[in-house]
Amino acid sequence: MKIIAAKKLLKANDKYARENRERFTASGTYTINVVGSPGCGKTTLLEALMENLGGRASPAVIEGDLASTIDAQRIESRGIPVVQINTEGACHLDATMVAAAADGLDLDGIDLLWIENVGNLVCTAGFDLGEQLRLVILSISEGDDKIVKYPTIFQKADVLVITKVDLLPQSDFNLQRAESDMKHLAPKAKIFQVSARQGQGIDELADWLLRTSHGE
Numbered sequence: 001m002k003i004i005a006a007k008k009l010l011k012a013n014d015k016y017a018r019e020n021r022e023r024f025t026a027s028g029t030y031t032i033n034v035v036g037s038p039g040c041g042k043t044t045l046l047e048a049l050m051e052n053l054g055g056r057a058s059p060a061v062i063e064g065d066l067a068s069t070i071d072a073q074r075i076e077s078r079g080i081p082v083v084q085i086n087t088e089g090a091c092h093l094d095a096t097m098v099a100a101a102a103d104g105l106d107l108d109g110i111d112l113l114w115i116e117n118v119g120n121l122v123c124t125a126g127f128d129l130g131e132q133l134r135l136v137i138l139s140i141s142e143g144d145d146k147i148v149k150y151p152t153i154f155q156k157a158d159v160l161v162i163t164k165v166d167l168l169p170q171s172d173f174n175l176q177r178a179e180s181d182m183k184h185l186a187p188k189a190k191i192f193q194v195s196a197r198q199g200q201g202i203d204e205l206a207d208w209l210l211r212t213s214h215g216e
Ligand SMILES: Nc1nc2c(ncn2[C@@H]2O[C@H](COP(=O)(O)OP(=O)(O)O)[C@@H](O)[C@H]2O)c(=O)[nH]1
Pocket: 036, 037, 038, 039, 040, 041, 042, 043, 044, 045, 119, 163, 164, 165, 166, 167, 194, 195, 196, 197, 198
């Protein structure tokens, strides 16, 4: 009987992630791994940020989903290069999938590469994709207790985006509680509050991401 240890698989993933990171650095492509639960607003946030950044960055997107090309079509309709990865059941992207997707992009012409991970707060936490920045999204409709209930992914975040703040009046989400839980878990992570639908906070987040991608 052949037994594959999960630890070995993770080690292999780390090797491919390192190779991806070297490749992205060599081509001057700043890569952001966008993680959050299904429906938290990942694609909508990417659309709002890319619209805001306009001519200030040359973007491309890698879309991760179990099935379908719905999100990739949304991105493509904006004239932005996109590669769809269908994981066919896997609950997260891994570094080899991202390497294969990157083969389909002209990295030298891309300075901001967004990777929309599969909607999941658990499996995505364990897999480095070779990104430079991990952006985790929590939306108001998910509730303010998720940082404490799913700590691993939030602990590994470089930036937390609390989105759908336009829904706060209809919700019992306590922003102070969420921010204080996050500061406790990941003191170095930046926190932004946005509404991708209404545009609130998008200027500030887009400017910060651009400055960070330039190493400022
Ligand atoms: N009210 C509100 N709805 C949003 C916002 N961002 C996304 N949505 C809605 O949330 C749903 C899921 O968004 P989507 O971007 O597809 O989520 P994803 O599955 O995480 O990529 C859609 O109906 C969006 O219109 C927001 O800032 N405010």
